[in-house]
Amino acid sequence: MFKEKEITDNITSSVKVPLGFKAGGIHCGIKKFKKDLALIVSELPAKAAAVFTLNKVQAAPVLVSKMVLGKSRSHRAIIINSGNANACTGTRGHIDAVRMINETADELGVSADEVFVASTGVIGETLPIDKIISGIRSINNSLSGVDFTSAVEAIMTTDTFAKSCSSTFIIDGEEVTIFGMAKGSGMIHPNMATMLGFVMTDAGINKSVFQTLLKDTTDRTFNRIIVDGDTSTNDLVIGLANGASGASIIPQSESYQLFEEKLFGVLKKLALDIVRDGEGATKLIEIKVEGSKSDDDAVKAARTVALSPLVKTAIHGEDANWGRIIAAVGYSGIEFDPAKFEIIINGFPILNQNYLVTLSNEEANKSLKSENIELVINLNGGEGTATCWTCDFSEEYVKINGSYRT
Amino acid sequence: MFKEKEITDNITSSVKVPLGFKAGGIHCGIKKFKKDLALIVSELPAKAAAVFTLNKVQAAPVLVSKMVLGKSRSHRAIIINSGNANACTGTRGHIDAVRMINETADELGVSADEVFVASTGVIGETLPIDKIISGIRSINNSLSGVDFTSAVEAIMTTDTFAKSCSSTFIIDGEEVTIFGMAKGSGMIHPNMATMLGFVMTDAGINKSVFQTLLKDTTDRTFNRIIVDGDTSTNDLVIGLANGASGASIIPQSESYQLFEEKLFGVLKKLALDIVRDGEGATKLIEIKVEGSKSDDDAVKAARTVALSPLVKTAIHGEDANWGRIIAAVGYSGIEFDPAKFEIIINGFPILNQNYLVTLSNEEANKSLKSENIELVINLNGGEGTATCWTCDFSEEYVKINGSYRT
Numbered sequence: 001m002f003k004e005k006e007i008t009d010n011i012t013s014s015v016k017v018p019l020g021f022k023a024g025g026i027h028c029g030i031k032k033f034k035k036d037l038a039l040i041v042s043e044l045p046a047k048a049a050a051v052f053t054l055n056k057v058q059a060a061p062v063l064v065s066k067m068v069l070g071k072s073r074s075h076r077a078i079i080i081n082s083g084n085a086n087a088c089t090g091t092r093g094h095i096d097a098v099r100m101i102n103e104t105a106d107e108l109g110v111s112a113d114e115v116f117v118a119s120t121g122v123i124g125e126t127l128p129i130d131k132i133i134s135g136i137r138s139i140n141n142s143l144s145g146v147d148f149t150s151a152v153e154a155i156m157t158t159d160t161f162a163k164s165c166s167s168t169f170i171i172d173g174e175e176v177t178i179f180g181m182a183k184g185s186g187m188i189h190p191n192m193a194t195m196l197g198f199v200m201t202d203a204g205i206n207k208s209v210f211q212t213l214l215k216d217t218t219d220r221t222f223n224r225i226i227v228d229g230d231t232s233t234n235d236l237v238i239g240l241a242n243g244a245s246g247a248s249i250i251p252q253s254e255s256y257q258l259f260e261e262k263l264f265g266v267l268k269k270l271a272l273d274i275v276r277d278g279e280g281a282t283k284l285i286e287i288k289v290e291g292s293k294s295d296d297d298a299v300k301a302a303r304t305v306a307l308s309p310l311v312k313t314a315i316h317g318e319d320a321n322w323g324r325i326i327a328a329v330g331y332s333g334i335e336f337d338p339a340k341f342e343i344i345i346n347g348f349p350i351l352n353q354n355y356l357v358t359l360s361n362e363e364a365n366k367s368l369k370s371e372n373i374e375l376v377i378n379l380n381g382g383e384g385t386a387t388c389w390t391c392d393f394s395e396e397y398v399k400i401n402g403s404y405r406t
Numbered sequence: 407m408f409k410e411k412e413i414t415d416n417i418t419s420s421v422k423v424p425l426g427f428k429a430g431g432i433h434c435g436i437k438k439f440k441k442d443l444a445l446i447v448s449e450l451p452a453k454a455a456a457v458f459t460l461n462k463v464q465a466a467p468v469l470v471s472k473m474v475l476g477k478s479r480s481h482r483a484i485i486i487n488s489g490n491a492n493a494c495t496g497t498r499g500h501i502d503a504v505r506m507i508n509e510t511a512d513e514l515g516v517s518a519d520e521v522f523v524a525s526t527g528v529i530g531e532t533l534p535i536d537k538i539i540s541g542i543r544s545i546n547n548s549l550s551g552v553d554f555t556s557a558v559e560a561i562m563t564t565d566t567f568a569k570s571c572s573s574t575f576i577i578d579g580e581e582v583t584i585f586g587m588a589k590g591s592g593m594i595h596p597n598m599a600t601m602l603g604f605v606m607t608d609a610g611i612n613k614s615v616f617q618t619l620l621k622d623t624t625d626r627t628f629n630r631i632i633v634d635g636d637t638s639t640n641d642l643v644i645g646l647a648n649g650a651s652g653a654s655i656i657p658q659s660e661s662y663q664l665f666e667e668k669l670f671g672v673l674k675k676l677a678l679d680i681v682r683d684g685e686g687a688t689k690l691i692e693i694k695v696e697g698s699k700s701d702d703d704a705v706k707a708a709r710t711v712a713l714s715p716l717v718k719t720a721i722h723g724e725d726a727n728w729g730r731i732i733a734a735v736g737y738s739g740i741e742f743d744p745a746k747f748e749i750i751i752n753g754f755p756i757l758n759q760n761y762l763v764t765l766s767n768e769e770a771n772k773s774l775k776s777e778n779i780e781l782v783i784n785l786n787g788g789e790g791t792a793t794c795w796t797c798d799f800s801e802e803y804v805k806i807n808g809s810y811r812t
Binding site: 056058309335355 | 460461462463464491493494495496528529530638639715727728729730732733735736737740741742744745747757760761763801
């Protein structure tokens with residue numbers, strides 16, 4: 001079974017906000033009615049880390065935030081709009097992204113080099129920048145240091161539920177909190193596809209150490225979820241660590257290990273929420289590949305299975321069609337012996353070695369009745385392992401994406 | 407517009423059968439009611455060429471037919487069943503594939519090394535070999551040298567229409583015919599995914615020359631069509647050339663060029679029929695990439711666009727959402743300047759350089775009203791070009807694939 005409990009371990013459902021942060025979200029008029037502008041502020045200079053989309057076509061806010069990351073040793077705020085991606089908008093888009101930063105910096109009385117910008121929504125339309133500027137001027141009043149709900153809501157696009165969580169733990173006698181928020185839904189692929197993630201912590205941490213940690217944990221969480229294989233122009237994860245708790249994260253210490261584990265937990269919870277909310281998804285699928293020649297091979301195999309429309313539609317139809325799974329691994333590009341292939345779904349042995357099938361189709365299909373599917377593929381050919389997460393592929397996905405702009 | 411006429415040029419819709427070939431198809435009992443066993447026979451020893459799936463998991467008939475290709479200088483027959491792929495069936499599957507060949511050879515009085523075998527259908531179930539053996543014994547009576555319709559029908563699985571065509575032309579004063587038949591539907595990917603193709607010609611040709619020709623033309627036709635990105639365990643294209651017309655195809659001659667052109671035409675017609683019949687497809691999409699640094703880059707870009715569920719669902723919804731097209735090229739792995747990107751759909755300029763959009767969404771969406779979509783992507787950065795074909799992605803695809811085995 002998919003271990004829901006394990007994932008949410010130590011992550012409270014009533015989310016806790018780290019010390020020294022404020023956030024807010026308002027409706028500024030990009031969308032018709034829903035909130036569309038969020039601001040996250042650290043009251044102290046914070047160390048920042050960030051991971052950006054690998055798409056060759058990068059939206060203006062991605063290009064501008066990349067520069068911001070390198071320009072300053074500490075950072076203070078992130079301004080985010082939803083409803084418009086400010087992607088493929090040329091010079092005008094670049095100017096608009098910089099204007100969002102400048103206005104936010106002016107409003108907060110900080111340097112423009114300390115402010116990140118992020119956008120999500122439709123590609124190829126210019127921002128209604130005047131509405132956004134007015135919004136930035138009024139958003140200050142809505143900032144809260146207790147409840148980030150409105151900020152989380154303001155970054156949603158086709159998400160059907162808001163995604164945030166926090167983890168609180170003790171380091172050197174001090175209470176440390178990591179808070180994470182994300183938006184996802186559709187277009188989710190390993191290389192940071194249309195998803196925004198923001199992590200705030202009151203731990204103190206060196207900038208380059210934080211960057212390494214955020215990159216590593218992102219690789220094992222956000223970069224292991226796959227909805228449809230499309231990679232977006234706008235994705236990023238930004239972290240801010242302001243040290244307000246008084247606790248410091250020192251590399252190679254026990255506190256470092258604990259912090260890494262908790263950061264991983266927060267990002268994994270957000271990542272799985274994104275999959276769970278995949279467009280039209282009805283099942284969360286955990287794909288574990290074991291026994292490959294290397295971990296890299298296991299990642300390749302798991303991703304290929306997670307991307308296969310034939311596997312995803314079969315699981316949607318609760319049809320334990322293992323031939324499609326073995327065929328997908330067959331074209332993943334890795335070496336393995338098909339006769340050693342084993343498949344276990346939610347504890348049911350679907351395929352044993354030497355193509356041995358012990359369950360009837362009816363019995364095997366029972367393994368897919370649950371909402372959480374754990375698919376274990378053992379290649380019995382080495383020590384490599386990897387886990388990816390995806391969702392099933394429903395008629396609903398096609399409906400949502402065929403009429404996204406109408 | 408998609409040039410239907412160009413494709414069918416010189417291909418008669420009432421298909422002509424080449425001299426010295428017979429074929430037939432019957433119901434032997436693998437499927438409940440429909441024809442499921444086909445036999446193709448050359449009355450003369452024929453030169454054979456073949457291209458096989460690149461999936462690491464290869465069905466027994468693929469492995470056996472690969473051996474057959476190398477074992478004999480000439481070949482006489484192809485025995486094909488549908489309804490069961492004989493894939494992932496271990497030693498038993500191998501024995502069954504060899505038995506199909508041996509029985510066919512006995513029935514025809516030819517050597518077992520001269521007979522190919524092919525299968526298509528569900529993976530992981532053993533063949534009902536006794537029914538097939540009985541079928542092989544009775545199929546001889548149904549062989550026709552005039553009408554191959556029953557054979558074409560007997561290789562279908564989820565195809566909604568039978569796929570065959572022929573081309574007749576004059577070489578050295580002799581009438582030469584190329585006849586092609588194929589099955590497709592679902593799981594179609596560049597590397598020979600679940601499709602079977604058979605080509606018969608009464609031209610005479612050297613075996614290695616025929617192999618080069620079949621490989622090249624397959625690369626530019628069957629390997630350029632994409633339905634869902636899954637690559638199957640069973641795909642193959644087999645060609646037989648028996649020389650019965652009296653005309654010979656000599657390399658580097660005019661007749662060679664003519665033969666290549668006609669072979670390309672036959673395979674392209676079959677390939678496009680497969681796309682047209684893609685599971686749940688309502689539109690045939692031709693993707694032409696121009697102005698890339700190389701032809702290889704153009705193929706990569708065209709394939710990535712053709713595979714993108716977001717592009718395919720948008721086209722299904724008649725939404726000219728060019729942002730998804732540029733984003734797909736962005737993650738295809740090739741280098742290009744996004745600001746030089748141009749998109750033309752069915753003659754409508756959707757995106758000009760510098761992200762210039764001249765049509766309203768409503769006007770742009772009109773470009774997608776037709777059943778045949780020609781999508782031209784110009785990167786304006788070199789001389790590379792390539793064409794791929796795909797279909798849109800509908801709710802129907804999910805329905806068909808979620809319940810394939812039920």
